[in-house]
Amino acid sequence: MLIRTEVPSDILSIDALLKEVFDTPAEAELVMALREQGQRTLSLVASSDEGDVIGHIFFSPVTVDGQDNGWQGLAPLCVKQDYRGQGIGQTLMQEATEILAELGYPVVVVLGDSQYYHKAGFVTAAEHGLHCSWPVPEESFMVQELLPDSLNGHQGLVAYSAPFSALS
Incomplete structure (x- = not known):
């Protein structure tokens, strides 16, 4: 397995993976909209030894009480069904957070399975006085x-960029 930055030739494979993994095309449409609106901070793929895209992770900017502090939202993260349980998602997160830190991005937020993301070092945002704009x-x-x-010194509402509103 190889983890690398998304390149233009990956876009259709990522789109197909997102549509395969999620119940609706909403996540695929979200990623496409974020790309089109220049809201992609980091997008990594995991590829098989044969070069097929088997995992994907995407980050876009978020604000805290309307301020852009360089924080990033992780969404979506997916791994092809046949490759789950092998640590690919966790490896994608580890690689991505190392890259983001090297680039100076200070914080990542995520909305998802608390047990899964806790393994990658995430903690409940409410512990830091942060809350999501959706009722979750x-x-x-x-x-x-x-x-x-x-x-x-950062508390309050964490807001994702406009394309996320289409998901709700």
């Missing part, structure tokens, strides 16, 4: 500090 269970909205002390 508190334990599902999580945060990870990539650069030391980046969460200090």
Whole structure:
């Protein structure tokens, strides 16, 4: 398996993977809209030894109480069904957060399975006075500090970019 940055020739494979993995095409449409609107901060793929895209992770900017602090939202993350349970998703997250930290992005937020994301170092955002703009269970909205002390002094509403509104 190889983890690398998305290249233009991956777009159709990523789109097909997202449509295969998720129940609706909403996530595929979201990723396409984020790309088109210049909201892609980082997009990585995991590819098989044969070169097929088997995993994908995408990050886009979020704001905290209307301020852009360089924070990123992780969405979506997916792994092809036949390859699940092999640690590919966790490896994608680890590689991505290392890259984001190297680039100076201080914090990542995610909305998802708390047990899964906790393994990657995420904690409940509410512990830091942060909340999501959608009515979701508190334990599902999580945060990870990539650069030391980046969460200090930041509380309030975390808002995703406009294309996310189409999901609700």
